[in-house]
Amino acid sequence: MPAIAQETGTGKVLMMAWMNREALELTVKEGRAIYWSRSRNKLWRKGEESGHVQTLKDIRLDCDNDVILLEVEQLGGIACHTGRHNCFFKQLKNDEWVEVDAVIKNPDEIYK
């Protein structure tokens, strides 16, 4: 199921990833966001490589029981693998997607 991560304090939507039952259970148990990587077909402990762990503050389920909303503290202030604060940095302007948010840290420095 889709899992939305929202930053505590700022309310910014950081990213959307996927969870299966095991990922959800581990997220609750370990108090940090753990997703199911559909591309790598395995559990993904957010921050396991980058250190950009998402500490769990609150967890919600939607009316249809098929979407999760996480409230998290984003360690390092970077959620996106591009080195930006969050993944939604492309804004539609005059029918074109424009990158409007800056890279905070070079991904080459994040993933060594």
Added chain:
Amino acid sequence: MPAIAQETGTGKVLMMAWMNREALELTVKEGRAIYWSRSRNKLWRKGEESGHVQTLKDIRLDCDNDVILLEVEQLGGIACHTGRHNCFFKQLKNDEWVEVDAVIKNPDEIYK
């Protein structure tokens, strides 16, 4: 693709629904959230029955080009078909999902 609707001003995540290319194009063209209903297999102009239209303020795309984030004004202050402000009204407490947000308007009065 998943489309997340976030309320302008409050920053609350209202709901997640789905969009195809046509829904996205119409959302931009008409300036209101239009989703693809996977259960009814047709376009869903949010608010078409309830009047709870979502007026488009901003639209973002994520790093992988597969998730949309809408910033919307929620007319009527109710996004959820249960009559609540938003769809994420179940909170995990001691391993149980507890309904923590109140119904603002009876759905029977919304959908006549």
